[in-house]
Every structure is written in structure tokens, then in C-alpha cells.
Amino acid sequence: MLRLIPLLPFLGFLVNACFGRRLTRKAAGAVASGVMLASLVVSLVAVRNLAGRPSPARAVVEQVFSWIRSGDFNVNLTLRLDPLSAVMILVVTGIGSLIHIYSTAYMDGETDSEYARYFSYLNLFAAFMLVLVLGSNFLVVFVGWEGVGLCSYLLIGFWYQKKSASDAGKKAFIVNRIGDFGFLLGVILAFVRFGTLDFQDIARSASALSPETSFGTLSLITLLLFVGATGKSAQIPLYVWLPDAMEGPTPVSALIHAATMVTAGVYMIGRNAVLFGHAPLTLRIVAAIGVATALLAATIGLVQNDIKRALAYSTVSQLGYMFLAMGVGAYAAGIFHLYTHAFFKALLFLGSGAVIHALGGEQDLRRMGRLRRELPITYATFLVGAMAIAGVPGLAGFFSKDEVLYRTYAGGHTLLWIVGLATSLLTATYMFRLVFLAFHGARDAPPAMAFALIVLALGSIAAGYAGVPRALGGSNRFERFLEPSFIVSEDTGGGVPVQADLDAETATASLEVGLMAVSTLVAVGGIGLAFFFFLKNPRAADDMANRFAGLHRVLVNQYYVDEIYDATLVQPIRIVSEDGLWKGIDVRAIDGAVNSVGEIVGGASEILRRLQTGSVRGSAASLFLGVVLILGYYLWR
Amino acid sequence: MPTLDHYLVLSAALFAIGTAGVFIRRNLITILLSIEIMLNAVNLTFVVFGRALGAVDGQIIVFFVITVAAAEAAVGLALVIGLFRHRESLNPDSFASLKW
Numbered sequence: 001m002l003r004l005i006p007l008l009p010f011l012g013f014l015v016n017a018c019f020g021r022r023l024t025r026k027a028a029g030a031v032a033s034g035v036m037l038a039s040l041v042v043s044l045v046a047v048r049n050l051a052g053r054p055s056p057a058r059a060v061v062e063q064v065f066s067w068i069r070s071g072d073f074n075v076n077l078t079l080r081l082d083p084l085s086a087v088m089i090l091v092v093t094g095i096g097s098l099i100h101i102y103s104t105a106y107m108d109g110e111t112d113s114e115y116a117r118y119f120s121y122l123n124l125f126a127a128f129m130l131v132l133v134l135g136s137n138f139l140v141v142f143v144g145w146e147g148v149g150l151c152s153y154l155l156i157g158f159w160y161q162k163k164s165a166s167d168a169g170k171k172a173f174i175v176n177r178i179g180d181f182g183f184l185l186g187v188i189l190a191f192v193r194f195g196t197l198d199f200q201d202i203a204r205s206a207s208a209l210s211p212e213t214s215f216g217t218l219s220l221i222t223l224l225l226f227v228g229a230t231g232k233s234a235q236i237p238l239y240v241w242l243p244d245a246m247e248g249p250t251p252v253s254a255l256i257h258a259a260t261m262v263t264a265g266v267y268m269i270g271r272n273a274v275l276f277g278h279a280p281l282t283l284r285i286v287a288a289i290g291v292a293t294a295l296l297a298a299t300i301g302l303v304q305n306d307i308k309r310a311l312a313y314s315t316v317s318q319l320g321y322m323f324l325a326m327g328v329g330a331y332a333a334g335i336f337h338l339y340t341h342a343f344f345k346a347l348l349f350l351g352s353g354a355v356i357h358a359l360g361g362e363q364d365l366r367r368m369g370r371l372r373r374e375l376p377i378t379y380a381t382f383l384v385g386a387m388a389i390a391g392v393p394g395l396a397g398f399f400s401k402d403e404v405l406y407r408t409y410a411g412g413h414t415l416l417w418i419v420g421l422a423t424s425l426l427t428a429t430y431m432f433r434l435v436f437l438a439f440h441g442a443r444d445a446p447p448a449m450a451f452a453l454i455v456l457a458l459g460s461i462a463a464g465y466a467g468v469p470r471a472l473g474g475s476n477r478f479e480r481f482l483e484p485s486f487i488v489s490e491d492t493g494g495g496v497p498v499q500a501d502l503d504a505e506t507a508t509a510s511l512e513v514g515l516m517a518v519s520t521l522v523a524v525g526g527i528g529l530a531f532f533f534f535l536k537n538p539r540a541a542d543d544m545a546n547r548f549a550g551l552h553r554v555l556v557n558q559y560y561v562d563e564i565y566d567a568t569l570v571q572p573i574r575i576v577s578e579d580g581l582w583k584g585i586d587v588r589a590i591d592g593a594v595n596s597v598g599e600i601v602g603g604a605s606e607i608l609r610r611l612q613t614g615s616v617r618g619s620a621a622s623l624f625l626g627v628v629l630i631l632g633y634y635l636w637r
Numbered sequence: 638m639p640t641l642d643h644y645l646v647l648s649a650a651l652f653a654i655g656t657a658g659v660f661i662r663r664n665l666i667t668i669l670l671s672i673e674i675m676l677n678a679v680n681l682t683f684v685v686f687g688r689a690l691g692a693v694d695g696q697i698i699v700f701f702v703i704t705v706a707a708a709e710a711a712v713g714l715a716l717v718i719g720l721f722r723h724r725e726s727l728n729p730d731s732f733a734s735l736k737w
Contacts, residue, residue, distance in 0.1 A: 614736030616729040620659055 001046060002062040002079040005089060006130035008039040009096075012123035020116025028112075029104035032119035036100045036126060040093040047086045051481075058083055058484055061136060068139075075197060080136035084270055084485035087335060088133035091342045092260050095456070096126045099255040102350055102452035106251050106357055118158060118249070125151035129260050133267060138187045138197040141268070145183065145232065148261045149176045155256060156248040168244040175241040179231015186224030190275075193217050200488075203274035207488040211278045222275060222282040226289075229265025234316050235293045235323060240562055242316055246308040250353030253308060258315045258349050259342040266322040266338050273331045273486035287327025287408075291419045294320025296559070298426035302433070303545075303555045306363050307352045310434055314389065315345055317423060321404050324420060330407035331486045332479035337404050339478075340396035340463045344388035347456035348431075351382035354449050355438060368438040377450045379439045381457035386435045388460040390428035391523040398520075399464035406469075406515050421522055428526020429533075436535040471512035644685040651678035665717045665727045669710065676706050 012035030016028055023031070050058055059082040068075040081089070100122060107118050125148060132144025150173075157169025191197055194205045212218050229235070234242035245257045256262070269276055269286065276283055294317045301313035318341050325334030356363055358375060372379045388395040391402065401424060409417040468474025533541040545552040554560065613619075651674055658671025680699045687695025717727065724731055 612736050614733040616732055617660060624656065624660075 001042065002060065002081055002134060003064050004042045005039050005046070005079075005093070006127045006134065008035045008042065009123040009130065010127035011035060013120050013127060016116045016120035016123060020120055021113045023112075023116060025108075025112050025115045028116040028119050029100075032123050033097065033100040033104060035123060036093060036097040039126070039130070040090075040097050043089045043093045046081055047090060050081055050083070050086055055480075055484060072195065073191075075137060075139045077140055078136040078198075079134040079140075080199075081134065082485050083482045084267070084335065085133045087339055087482065088267055089130060091263075091339055092126060092129050092133065095259045095342050095346050096129075096255060098452040098455055099251045099259075099346065099350070102254075102353070102449050103249070103251040105446040105448035106353055107249065118155075121151055121154045121158070122252070122255070125155065125256060125261070129264075132264055136199060138190065138199070141271075142184070142187060145228070145264060145268075146180065148256070148264065149173065149180065149232070152176070152245070152256050152261055155252040156245045158248055158252070162247070165247040168241075168247040172241040172245050175238050176231045179228045179238050182224045182226075182231070183228020186221050186228065189217070189221045189224060193221060199271055202272070203488050206275045206278050209278055211280055213280075215281055218275065218279040219281045222272070222279040223285065225268065225272065226265075226282060226286055229268055229323075230289065231265075232268075233262050233265030233319050233323070235265070235289050235319065236296065239293060239297065239316050240565060243309050243312040243558070246306070246312050250308065250349060250356060253312070254346045254349030254353065257312065258345040262315060262319060263322070263338045263342070266319065266326060266334055269323075269326045270331045270335050270486065274488055276326070277329065283327050283329060285327070287324050287413065287416055290320045290323025290325075290327055291416045291423070292320070293317070294324065294423040295419050295426070298423045298430065300555055300558050301430040302426060303552060305365050307355065307365050307368070307434060307438060308349070308363055310365070310430060311345070311348055311352060314348075314427070314430065317427065318345065318389070320423070321401060321420065324408060324416060325404040328408050328411045328413055328416070330404060330411070332482045333400070333403040333407050335482055336467045336478050337400035339466075340388070340400040340460075343396055343456055343459035343463045344385040347381060347385035347453065347460050348389065350449065350453055350456065351378050351385060352434075352438075354378040354453065355382075357449070365434065365437040370440065372439045375439070377453060381453040382439065383435060384457040384460050386431040388464075390431050390527060391424055391519055392527075393516075393520050394461075394464075396460050396462070396464035398516075398523075399467055399469070402516050402519050403467065403469060405519060406512050409515055410511070421519065424519060425522045425526045425529075428523045429530045432527045432530030433534045436530060440535055469512060471509040471516070641685060641689050644681065648678045648681045648685070651675075651681065663728050663730070665720065665729060666714075668729065669713045669717065672713075673706065673710065676702060 012032050015031050016023070020028055046060070050060060059080060062079045062081075064077040064079065066074075067077045100119070103118070103122065107115055110118065128144045128147030128151060130144070132141055132148060135141040135144055153169045153173040153176075156172050157166045159165045160169070187197065190202060194202045196202060196205075206218065209218070227238075231238045242257055242262065246253055248257070276286070297313045297316035297320065301310050301317060304310040304313060318337070322334045322337050322341070325331070325337060354375065355368065355371060355378060358371075358378075359368065362368065384395070388397040391398045405417060405420050405424070408420055465474075467476055467478030469476050533544070557563075655671045655673075655675030655678060658674065659668050662668055662671065680702055683695040683699050683702070685695075687693060720732060721727055
């Protein structure tokens, strides 16, 4: 039954790709949304069956077929549903369905064939993403991993007539390829080290080892895998593609570049929690990169004037939080944040999409404003999303972000915690800057769009209650549910759980509540700052910008990272490729060798052809002479 | 009584005459005739050796050679006629267009 989950969207892709031109747009949209909803239903049934089992036995394995058999190298196309992939398929199919529905209204300006093309890509993406999260070994995951990268490229460059869109697509693809190269090396090294690509087998082998204290094979494997994660999940140094990816249609940004695909890296680390747990050096790097990305992206997000670009930096920043959680070993907290983030970030993107749709394509915050009255549903839902991401108590983001920060603090990473807290202040500020600039100081969303917005807003409120921490009287059910995915259970020959049980031992409820109070204060403080600078006293923001003109310019230009990459990497590669590889090696050496062989043969022939005189008697004489010579040789030998 | 050597010398002489004819004469028909002389020199060798060894193989081969030579003469003469119609000449040196 598991195979149906990715197969249904794939069928939708086939229908829209093959017959899309002949379908009416209503039919194309209905097919695409229908298969997603069907996939959601199958996923719900599968997850309900899974949840009905006792905790250690919560895994369903389904071998679709034996894929590669070559000596010791055996790979099967196997799907595996466990708590971690259960959360992921629900996010992908649930939010995916909503975004398909939303898109039926959002893309109504396209021609029929473009409309079908859009939905075929979207369905293909969903199919690959589901393969990625259901795959039970590295190679199956890699298929999904590359497939979502391809769909991301196709969808960013969906409006390929626009140069900036096709450039952004290429940039995303190339930057992702750099990461994927690292990922692939990591996979190969893992195979060399463990002799298998199956996640469970690798986890079992790894758990038998002691954690590496110095930089060894496990550290190298995990570090290479993390390079792949930085590409797909937009972390330093490979995050540069994500802001440009906003050239794609807004629902795509919501689905792929906020809710699902970019979380693949976080998921992959969670999937290999045991392996990463045995490489503490890599985990430290993951945490440091995560928190640095969170802070860097938040500062850039503070000054962006393009609403989608600001949201993109917000996504990069939130992904940083997830990596921070992974890096401090709080895998469940990281996945929890992934799951709540999917709701509110999809909501924020779709809300911004509704604004852009209503304003006929305007994305500049400075030209928006006072949309509160004209777009009441959008405003209300966007506000919910902003409150959720800012960490207002009671909303989804509060529980998950707080869990991440609490785990960081409790794990003794005070510096990381301080940076994380500072980032959450910035998060609240930049989010409410968007709210105030766009809505305070057209028509409302069409029903299909409003529906998706409302469902996501409800999710942004309610999703957090799946994991209310103990300190607040909850039972942290989400984490309990996920736990089997991060450890090797006893009956399969595993050992010690890699994640220390903080709830029971080191941490106290009062500490957690205290930290929550701090983050709440920070969130409110951030909102207050935004209120002061962008609503009450708009001139103050300009004053600040003028006073710190240098800093402001650096932030507006996104720390000149694109320019630095261009100067230090792209241009040297271009020069080496053009003057060295192309004009030097290809034109001179390779073409030169080929051409000179031709010239030598031609020159020699020019001389030898003189022998061909055409004289009949000459030919007869040479024939005769030849016979005499050969016979003479044999006679007098 | 002539011995085997006499016949072989005769055959070699005929072959040399034929070869010289092919190279020296400037008339295609004469050259064809010279080739026939060369063939017959070889035929003579076959017959002589067959006789000397007391086997009929040599004579059988000669029959084949005569048959092929007849066919060759027919084809050769047809070609010569064709060439003459083309160039109004039987001098082999005037047919030298098959060159570089």
C-alpha cells in the first residue's frame, strides 16, 4: 500500500504531462489536486495503522522490487514507513494538497497548456518528495533527492521567457549539484565503510561503534552528507539559491522552497540520527552552521523590500534553527520545528501570494500598505502565520522553536542559545515589519485560495499542540512518537539511545518555563520593535537606515555574498574554463592533435599520389616487377 | 629426343617474348596477342610437367586455362573495340586519364 503514496501523484503527473494540452484547465487542476488528496487519504490510513501498533514495532517495510543486484552490492526499491517518515508524508501530502488547491486559483492567468504543465511539475515534485521521505536506503532517497531538485529547477524557471526566472532556475540547479556531489560522496563512503546502503543496517553497525572523538571516517561521511544538506536545505555556504528561487510562482515557493523540499536536509540528518550521533565533531559543525545561517538570514530579511525575498530569508533562517536542533542532538525538536514551520511558512507564502495576486504581480512592500480592509481573510491568516513564526505563546511556532532553544540551552550550548535567542528577536521584528508594511498603514483571495489559507492558519495555531512540553502540563507526544526513528531498538540488536533523555534527568520544569518566558518576552519585544519602527514611527526606520548607512547597504545587498561568490568562484571557474579548458586544452591540444593527424596524412598522400600515373603499361610493368620480386624472394630465399 | 629442359627453355622463351610484347608494342590487339603467348607458354609448362610426371592433372588444368583464355579474349576484344570507338586510337598511352 505504501507504494501508492508516491505512485498516485506520479500518475497525476503522467496524465497532465501526456494529455494536459487536451484537458480543460478545470480537469487538469482537478486531476492534480485529486491525486494529491487521494495520496493524503492513503497516507492517513497508513499512518493510522502505524500509530495503532505498539511503539517499538512502529515500522512498515514494503519492498517494491529488487533494483540492483551485482556481487555484494544489493539495492532494493524498498519503502519504509516509521514515525519520522509518517510525519513527513503527512506534511508533504497534506500541505501539498492544500497548495494544489490554492494553485488552481492562483495560476488562472496562464494558458491551458501552461496550466497543465504547471500541475504536471507540481505532481512530479510531490511524487519525488514522497520517494525521498519513504525510501529506506540511501539510493532510493537519492532518487527522490535529485528528482525534487529537478522539479525545483523546472518550477523556479516556470516562466522561462523571463531571463531572471530561467537564471534563478539554473542557479538553484547548479548550487544544488554542488551539494549533491558531497552527498553522493558521503553515500559512497558510507557504502565502503558499512557495506550496505540501508539506513537500518547502517544505524545498527554505527551503534556498535563508540562515538568518534577525533576526525575519522564517520565524521567524514556525516560531513559529506551535511554538505548535501546545506545545498538542499539552503544553509551557509550554499543558501544563495533560495532567495533567487522566489522567481517561481508563489505556491511553488510555498510548497517546495518553504514547506517540503528545503527540509529534506533536516530530514536526512534525522533519518541518520544514529550515524550523526556517533560523529560529535560533525554535529558541532552542523549546530554552528545552523545558528550562523539563522542569524545571517534574519539580519538580511530585516531590510528586504520584496515580500517573497524577505520570506525566503525567513525560511533560510528557520531552517538554520532546525539544523541547530539537529546539531545539539535534539532530533525530535528539529523535526517538530520542521513540521510546525511547514504550516506557518506555507501559510505566509500563500498569504503573500494572495496579496501579489490581488495587486496584479506587485511584490514590493513599499508599494503595498493598508491592505487590511481589502483582504480581510488574507490579513487575518497572515497575521496568524506571523504570530506563529514570531513565537507568540499558544501558536505552533512557540512550542517548536522554544523546544529547540530549550534543548540548546539544556545541552550546555549557551553561546548557540544566545545567538538563537537574538535571531528569534529578529524573526519577530522582520515578520511584523512585513505585516505592518503590507497590510496596515483589490479584492480578497478567491475561494480556493482562501480555503487553503484558512486551513493552514488553523494548522499554524493547532499544530504545536501535538508536542506540548512536559513543563506546560503536556506529554510531549510528538517527541515520544518520533523517538523510535532516532535510536536502534533493542530487539534489532541496537544499543544505547544516542539522545540523552533530558526530560527526565538534567533539566527541570522550572528552567524550561523560565526559558519560555524569556523567548516570549523576546517575541513580544520583536513585535514591539516592528510596531515602533514600521507602524507608529515610520520615520525612525529611515533614520536608523541613514545613521547606519553602511550597515544598511550591506544588509540590503545581502552581505554581497552573491558578488563575493561571483568574484572568488564563478569568475575564476569561468576564466579557467574559457581560456584554459576551452581555448587551451580543447582548441589547441585536442583539436590540434586531431587536425595535425589529418594534415600529416593529407601531406603524405599529396606525395604518394604521384605514383598513380594512369599509364596502362606502367601499371603492367609494376605488376610484373612485383611478381618477379615476390617469386624471386621465394626462389632464392 | 628433346628432354624436359628443352621444353622448359622453350616455354621460358615464349613467356619472355610475350612479356616483351606487352611492354614494347603500341597496339592493344598486339598486346592481347602477347598475353595469349604468355598463357600458352604456361600451358606448355603444364603439359610438359604432366607428361614428365605421368599424370593427367597438368593437361586438365590446361583445358581450363584455354577455356578462360577464350573468355578473356572475348572480353578483351570487346573492351578494345569499346576503347577504339571512344578515342579513335589503339595506343595504350592515350588511355591515361585514370590518374591523380
